Amino acid sequence: MLQMLANPAAPPAFPRVSPTAPDLRSASLSGPLLPPRTVVFLEGLARSPQYRVVDGCIATAQTLSDGRRQIIDLVGPGRLIGLGFGDQNRYSAETLGFTRLELVPDSLTPGERDQALSEMLARSQSLVMLLGRKTAPERVASALIDLALQFGRPARDRKRGAETFHLYPTRGDLADWLGLTIETVSRCLTRLKKAGLIDIRHGDLVTVLDQRELAGVAAGDRALSN
Amino acid sequence: MLQMLANPAAPPAFPRVSPTAPDLRSASLSGPLLPPRTVVFLEGLARSPQYRVVDGCIATAQTLSDGRRQIIDLVGPGRLIGLGFGDQNRYSAETLGFTRLELVPDSLTPGERDQALSEMLARSQSLVMLLGRKTAPERVASALIDLALQFGRPARDRKRGAETFHLYPTRGDLADWLGLTIETVSRCLTRLKKAGLIDIRHGDLVTVLDQRELAGVAAGDRALSN
DNA sequence: CGTAATTTTGAGGTACTTCAACTTCAGTGG
DNA sequence: CCACTGAAGTTGAAGTACCTCAAAATTACG
Known part of the structure; x- marks a missing residue:
């Protein structure tokens, strides 16, 4: 998933640009x-x-x-x-x-x-710190926290600390952001789900269920079972 | 102001700090x-x-x-x-x-x-690009090029493109910069030396012998034999 | 010259990648 | 409504680049 675009130097394919591209x-x-x-x-x-x-x-x-x-x-x-x-x-x-x-x-x-x-x-x-010194689960957890801050809404759930946001990046985007591969990102997300720290519905709606634990994983305090 | 205090995280050895610290x-x-x-x-x-x-x-x-x-x-x-x-x-x-x-x-x-x-x-x-997407040899070669630009002098050698600079960072510093370990940095430097792209004298005087090849390694164009 | 710190080198381990197959889902047309 | 298709995601198995651990070699320094 490294190259979603054609050669950057050359005129690029403009994927899915609407026919009447707005100026x-x-x-x-x-x-x-x-x-x-x-x-x-x-x-x-x-x-x-x-x-x-x-x-x-x-x-x-x-x-x-x-x-x-x-x-x-x-x-x-x-x-x-x-x-x-x-x-x-x-x-x-x-x-x-x-x-x-x-x-x-x-x-x-x-x-x-x-x-x-x-x-x-x-x-x-x-991001330098994340890429240079954090493990894959730490990176993914850190990313989710950042995305929750940027894109999170008050969450319809009453649960304390539960926050929901729209996950704009695909697995490939996350991989290219976090210096990982698609598969590793997917595995980390799965483990975060299984651990009950997050939930993902409809593929792109993320709910942070346990903010403290997620922060713990991001900081490397908590491991993350297989 | 100079805060020559102990490291907040861990008690660090403060090697070679002069007793009369200058203000x-x-x-x-x-x-x-x-x-x-x-x-x-x-x-x-x-x-x-x-x-x-x-x-x-x-x-x-x-x-x-x-x-x-x-x-x-x-x-x-x-x-x-x-x-x-x-x-x-x-x-x-x-x-x-x-x-x-x-x-x-x-x-x-x-x-x-x-x-x-x-x-x-x-x-x-x-640095984000380096840490996220470059291999260890690419990182080390990129680092040397950057250091040559920042610390290089015209080089006493007549050789075209040969440039010498004082290597301030230790292997450990390089490792902490490049998201690697001391050993990996050392191995990459050794391979660059054996390939004839650089030379290191007195432990901290680096000469870039083949700028083009080094740039090639940094860009991932050239591999780097064992 | 002797001691400690740094660097190098080797052997083995592991976290992540690569490769491949399977699953899920969205969109499309029968 | 439901097969068909392709893209995106998941999962498993195997490979590898880098890490960890250990020891030797080199350098720095009193």
Whole structure:
């Protein structure tokens, strides 16, 4: 699942782009609804404008010449993409699910830009720690906690701490984010389910059943039986 | 300010800290010469001022509660440390080798700060790609290329492309940077030496003998025989 | 020269990957 | 409604890259 896109350098296949591809730039404030797997901009091409995610989810990723893909970040509502580089994009951005973007003026206030850059840096450093020093179950648990924070809603369940969110990334996306393979991600999720820490319904609706235990797994305090 | 305190997680050996620890604050422009393994500031403590590395090398690192350490970046001359966070340090900073720091005013121009943050972000994202998707030999080769760029001098050798630099990080530091173990780093270096791509003299003087081949290994184009 | 720390090297173990088969699910058309 | 198809996910078995453990070799230093 390393290459979902064609060669990034060359004009890419635009999977499932609606025939009448909406022009983002023409949207004044809140743009059109982009279908899943829409490429917003591509690594290596001339620098794209900046967007704020209004609703949905964006994956930013870099790809090696041989096709290995690494997702740099999953970006949820309220956060920005497309800032912080020079004359060309340092990563690609793609929707994972129906997503609404909002064009952000190139001239953010220095404060806003600083804030956004700092947050991106902090998240990138967290990912470095995760990739460099955490085991597969720890990575998956950490990812779920992050996704719950970004995409979680108050949860319809009354259960204390139970939080439900829409899982935008596929197993392949999670693998490319967490430096694992699809199979390893799947196995970890299965074990988290069997341990009663999470539940997944309809394939993409995740409920965190035991937040403390999940955090324990993420921190390496709790093992995770087979 | 210099917080030469004990490591919060575990009581660390503080090798070779000079008895009369110099106070950075008293230095107006270019500070004193800090000995190796001097802790400049610590993760989790109140935010430290910002410094520019004048000469030597700084490692910035995060540590998990169980002691696993991940080096976030190795910082060479000209680059900044200590910026980009809120009220407390998000990582520790430590000298690897005799290092001279220069206090940087808290009020960088927005342009300077933006520039520095962007560079840190770019480097962090490169490290994410390295940790998530590169093999051990690729990681070590990539690291050497980065270190040659940061610490390399014109090389006394006439050889085209040959570049020599002082290897500040130990095998352990490299391992904590590259998400590997000491032994794996050592084995990769040995293989690079045997392949004639690099040479290491006196334990810490590295010469890149074949820049192209080394880049090939880093990119995964060239394998690396046993 | 002697001791300790670091690095190297080897042998064996394991967490994760790879390969392959099976299952589930969404969409499509009969 | 239900077979048919393809994509996504799961599960199992086997392989391997890297880790762990241990010891030897090298280097650093008093």
